[in-house]
Amino acid sequence: MTTAGPRSGCAINAAVEALGDPWSLIVLRDVMFGNRRSFRELLTRSDEGIASNILSSRLRSLVAAGLLTKAESTRGRRGSYSLTEAGIQTLPILVAMGTWGLAHRDGTPQLRIRAELLRDGGPDLVERLSEELREIHLGIARPDPDAPRVAEALAEAAARA
Amino acid sequence: MTTAGPRSGCAINAAVEALGDPWSLIVLRDVMFGNRRSFRELLTRSDEGIASNILSSRLRSLVAAGLLTKAESTRGRRGSYSLTEAGIQTLPILVAMGTWGLAHRDGTPQLRIRAELLRDGGPDLVERLSEELREIHLGIARPDPDAPRVAEALAEAAARA
Numbered sequence: 001m002t003t004a005g006p007r008s009g010c011a012i013n014a015a016v017e018a019l020g021d022p023w024s025l026i027v028l029r030d031v032m033f034g035n036r037r038s039f040r041e042l043l044t045r046s047d048e049g050i051a052s053n054i055l056s057s058r059l060r061s062l063v064a065a066g067l068l069t070k071a072e073s074t075r076g077r078r079g080s081y082s083l084t085e086a087g088i089q090t091l092p093i094l095v096a097m098g099t100w101g102l103a104h105r106d107g108t109p110q111l112r113i114r115a116e117l118l119r120d121g122g123p124d125l126v127e128r129l130s131e132e133l134r135e136i137h138l139g140i141a142r143p144d145p146d147a148p149r150v151a152e153a154l155a156e157a158a159a160r161a
Numbered sequence: 162m163t164t165a166g167p168r169s170g171c172a173i174n175a176a177v178e179a180l181g182d183p184w185s186l187i188v189l190r191d192v193m194f195g196n197r198r199s200f201r202e203l204l205t206r207s208d209e210g211i212a213s214n215i216l217s218s219r220l221r222s223l224v225a226a227g228l229l230t231k232a233e234s235t236r237g238r239r240g241s242y243s244l245t246e247a248g249i250q251t252l253p254i255l256v257a258m259g260t261w262g263l264a265h266r267d268g269t270p271q272l273r274i275r276a277e278l279l280r281d282g283g284p285d286l287v288e289r290l291s292e293e294l295r296e297i298h299l300g301i302a303r304p305d306p307d308a309p310r311v312a313e314a315l316a317e318a319a320a321r322a
Contacts, residue, residue, distance in 0.1 A: 008269075008272065010209075010269075011261075011266065012255055012276060019258075023181070024181075048169045048171075089264060104227070105179075109170075110170070
């Protein structure tokens with residue numbers, strides 16, 4: 001089976017081809033912010049109620065596109081998913097999406113808080129969160145192991161809302 | 162006809178619902194960077210070869226979602242499309258997409274240049290380009306009318322490549 005090449009040489013198109021569908025960024029968001037690493041967690045905890053056939057399909061295409069890896073299944077457990085470096089680098093896209101959603105759509109306070117913190121934290125927060133994701137998903141130690149974790153701060157803020 | 166509400170209260174989901182498909186961001190890119198304002202231009206000049214029924218459908222949904230407006234047709238001319246403020250504010254999403262595409266996919270030099278300039282120009286460039294878009298699409302004068310135009314610099318750089 002040959003894979004068709006990109007529709008054009010445009011860098012924006014390249015990203016749209018990898019992420020431009022109703023669910024890929026939602027799945028990446030849940031892996032990234034919810035640390036949901038199994039098919040089961042991604043399905044049963046989905047705020048948007050993703051269907052299981054769609055989740056299957058998206059996970060397969062995100063692995064094929066180099067945004068996720070899937071670890072081997074072990075006895076009694078399905079494989080677990082991790083972000084690749086390319087997957088971690090979609091964080092600025094998610095932040096830009098969340099910033100737009102805050103400005104132009106309504107939402108629930110609990111879920112807006114996360115987007116507000118990401119929007120207001122700027123490139124600095126994005127870099128710190130990226131370092132944490134590299135630690136969790138790629139096993140790369142953070143430059144400053146004692147720094148407070150952004151992910152925990154996000155989760156606490158959402159819980160308080 | 163009632164419109165179903167959003168799938169969840171998440172700000173990221175809100176943006177994905179407006180933009181998460183294979184063509185919406187491509188159309189916005191062409192309106193924004195190519196100043197393509199008519200159905201005909203958007204169709205015939207499409208680098209990705211968008212099909213006419215898909216372009217029709219996307220333009221309708223982008224208008225319904227508040228990202229574009231369509232001016233009345235006049236004698237002998239179809240209506241022309243303009244960005245709304247919400248449409249202009251997708252620019253950071255396009256920049257983030259282009260930055261990811263540059264880092265993780267190949268592309269052609271001519272089209273990479275645009276993404277490189279946007280990536281390297283930072284929030285300052287985004288703000289200046291947004292002001293130019295407000296002038297062109299919303300009739301709002303730029304704060305500094307004498308400042309060189311970003312859009313022209315982008316087009317020249319692409320042409321030199």
